[in-house]
Amino acid sequence: MALADMRSPIESGCPDGFQYMHPVMRRNFGLWKYHEHPRPGVLLHVAHSGDKIWTVKAGTQRILDVYTLRKLTEIGDKYADGYIHFTLRSNIEYMTDEESKVEPLIKALEDAGFIVGGTANSVAMIAHTQGWLHCDIPGTDASGVVKSMMDELIDDFKNCNMPNRVHITTSCCQINCGGQGDIAINVQHTKPPKINHDLVGNICERPTVVARCPVAAIRPAMVNGKPSLEVDEKKCICCGACFPPCPPMQINHPEHSKLAIWVGGNHSNARSKPTFQRLVAAGVPNNPPRWPEATAIVKQILKAYKEGAKDWERINDWIERIGWPRFFEVTGLPFTKYHIDNWRGARNSLNASTHIRF
Ligand code: SF4
Ligand code: SF4
Numbered sequence: 001m002a003l004a005d006m007r008s009p010i011e012s013g014c015p016d017g018f019q020y021m022h023p024v025m026r027r028n029f030g031l032w033k034y035h036e037h038p039r040p041g042v043l044l045h046v047a048h049s050g051d052k053i054w055t056v057k058a059g060t061q062r063i064l065d066v067y068t069l070r071k072l073t074e075i076g077d078k079y080a081d082g083y084i085h086f087t088l089r090s091n092i093e094y095m096t097d098e099e100s101k102v103e104p105l106i107k108a109l110e111d112a113g114f115i116v117g118g119t120a121n122s123v124a125m126i127a128h129t130q131g132w133l134h135c136d137i138p139g140t141d142a143s144g145v146v147k148s149m150m151d152e153l154i155d156d157f158k159n160c161n162m163p164n165r166v167h168i169t170t171s172c173c174q175i176n177c178g179g180q181g182d183i184a185i186n187v188q189h190t191k192p193p194k195i196n197h198d199l200v201g202n203i204c205e206r207p208t209v210v211a212r213c214p215v216a217a218i219r220p221a222m223v224n225g226k227p228s229l230e231v232d233e234k235k236c237i238c239c240g241a242c243f244p245p246c247p248p249m250q251i252n253h254p255e256h257s258k259l260a261i262w263v264g265g266n267h268s269n270a271r272s273k274p275t276f277q278r279l280v281a282a283g284v285p286n287n288p289p290r291w292p293e294a295t296a297i298v299k300q301i302l303k304a305y306k307e308g309a310k311d312w313e314r315i316n317d318w319i320e321r322i323g324w325p326r327f328f329e330v331t332g333l334p335f336t337k338y339h340i341d342n343w344r345g346a347r348n349s350l351n352a353s354t355h356i357r358f
Contacts, residue, residue, distance in 0.1 A: 024051050027047075027049070028049060038054075040117045040122060042102060043119060052099070056106060057087070058116050059125050062128065062146055071112055075108050075109060079094065079104055080095055080101065080105060090125060117159070120165065121162045121165055123166045123168065125146075126145075126169065127168070128143055128170040129176070129177045129178040131143050131144070135172070139257040141172065142178070144288055144289060161306070162302070163310065163311055165314070166305075169181035169184045170185045170186070173187055174238075175239055175240055182263065182265065182314060182315040183261065185298070186260050188257070188258045189253075189256065189258075190238055191253060192238055193240070193243060193249035193251040194249075194251075195231065197248075199247075200226075200227070200248050201226050203247065203248055209246040212241045213242055214239065214345065216235070217231050217235035217236045217237075218231055218242060219232070240252075257286055259285070259291070260281065262277035263315055264278055265316070266314060279341075282339070283338065301315075304332075307330075
């Protein structure tokens, strides 16, 4: 084949972000002098050249249909020079270099039903994993938890009334993405998987499934003359890691798959060392469509944090200062035997971290 006939390669991956940037941002890339926070939901960046750019942040319902997207982009065309971007937490941010457009932009967003906020010491939009939208192993609909919780926390998103920024995350299985924030709401399975022995032989790569189990609780077995698997239920920690490679090992259950709430996770080492989150509420009902029990616990924790933390203390710093016994006292959460990590493999797995050695 002649070189001229060959099709050009299809590039995949992230496109060059500069083409989507507001011209003021492109011009001043790496040359910013300072930024200010004129009001909740608005940031002002000032460059060494004297150029200024305003960013307005608005919350969305996270899963966006095409009509909502059109509405959002029309507002962007009218008030923000046509430049928008979405943040990691599915907030939309509008950029403009004209201060006179900021208030009309906020009004247009609020009139259309969106909420402006989520900057500085507010409760940021809850980050969630894919859930039923496009993952094959969720035990709950993470986006539903986010929507119903943010409906209750709307004032804390719109106003900067927390001691410091609060990042909340949700995750819809126990083993993969999500779940490391100031407050994390994670799925918690409480029963070992139930095996459909008729299907295992045809669907599952048995050695792969055996290798997936972190506590070596799965063994190959012959059941009713068919190759299958068996689980040592005394060893099983109900993590659900066997379910993705072997769907006949069903672990999701409407009653026994619960939610657990963890607090104090922090990736950053800006002011203090990174910290792992810790379990503070277990066996919380996974109760759609509004998840009232999980929301009530999150609100309880936020109330205690707001009342007790010093200015600019993150949740993990606040707990570190007052101590865990006091945390349970001020939040009113019961401390139970489920809070004690007695897994004998913990020493080996935690010693793999660069930050924690014991
Ligand atoms: S947390 Fe688990 S179930 Fe949810 S999207 Fe990630 S891998 Fe899928
Ligand atoms: S749920 Fe987890 S611990 Fe239990 S058998 Fe499956 S992989 Fe092993």
